[in-house]
Amino acid sequence: xxxxxxxxxxxxxxxxxxxxxxxxxxxxxxxxxxxxxxxxxxxxxxxxxxxxxxxxxxxxxxxxxxxxxxxxxxxxxxxxxxxxxxxxxxxxxxxxxxxxxxxxxxxxxxxxxxxxxxxxxxxxxxxxxxxxxxxxxxxxxxxxxxxxxxxxxxxxxxxxxxxxxxxxxxxxxxxxxxxxxxxxxxxxxxxxxxxxxxxxxxxxxxxxxx
Numbered sequence: 001x002x003x004x005x006x007x008x009x010x011x012x013x014x015x016x017x018x019x020x021x022x023x024x025x026x027x028x029x030x031x032x033x034x035x036x037x038x039x040x041x042x043x044x045x046x047x048x049x050x051x052x053x054x055x056x057x058x059x060x061x062x063x064x065x066x067x068x069x070x071x072x073x074x075x076x077x078x079x080x081x082x083x084x085x086x087x088x089x090x091x092x093x094x095x096x097x098x099x100x101x102x103x104x105x106x107x108x109x110x111x112x113x114x115x116x117x118x119x120x121x122x123x124x125x126x127x128x129x130x131x132x133x134x135x136x137x138x139x140x141x142x143x144x145x146x147x148x149x150x151x152x153x154x155x156x157x158x159x160x161x162x163x164x165x166x167x168x169x170x171x172x173x174x175x176x177x178x179x180x181x182x183x184x185x186x187x188x189x190x191x192x193x194x195x196x197x198x199x200x201x202x203x204x205x206x207x208x209x210x
Contacts, residue, residue: 061179063119065172065189066110070122072169073103073110075138079146079162088151091206092158095199099162102195106188113185136168159203166196166203 076099083096111121138146138161149157173189173196180186 058113058117058182058185059180061176062182062185063114063117065176065180065185066114067119067122068172069169069192070107070110070114072137072165072172073107074124075143076100076103076162076165076169077107078143079138079158079165082147082154083158086147086150086154087158089155089206092155095162095202095206096158099199106192109184109188113182135171136165138165156207159207163200163203166200170196170200 080096080100083093087093087096114121142161146154146157146161170193173192176189177186177193180189
């Protein structure tokens with residue numbers, strides 16, 4: 001009798017496990033998300049599809065933002081590259097490194113968007129910004145003067161010029177936030193406004209203006 005009861009319990013356990021496996025298979029299938037288990041699969045697919053659709057839409061303002069910000073960022077990186085061998089202040093060298101670290105990846109992202117949209121990426125060395133209403137760009141004379149400076153003179157020139165440069169970038173980003181439609185671009189514009197506005201305050205403090 002004891003052996004028989006044990007056999008019955010094992011049989012019942014196997015049957016219960018089998019039923020559970022059947023229910024899991026019916027709900028989850030192969031994990032592709034097509035069954036809509038409890039609405040979760042359908043819900044998880046919907047935001048992804050919506051995000052893709054939203055990200056895929058861009059307008060002329062997005063194109064202008066990308067084409068304008070790429071050379072603008074390139075010049076900022078070029079200015080930052082001068083700091084290690086010329087800056088007299090460790091704070092200025094650190095600021096320059098931070099600027100390069102932030103803007104180089106943004107250049108790659110902006111270039112990728114233009115390529116995906118079938119647009120031409122501005123060639124390296126392109127500095128004609130009038131078509132994009134860009135402000136804050138350094139003239140050839142200003143860049144040459146910065147390259148010739150060193151020590152405290154470099155620090156002062158770098159900070160003053162980079163403040164103007166950042167202010168131009170912030171204005172471009174505000175235009176993108178107002179007129180752009182491509183989600184990642186408007187998000188980047190918001191990040192530029194926040195980060196470069198903070199750096200402007202940081203530079204003003206280094207100049208003793210605040």
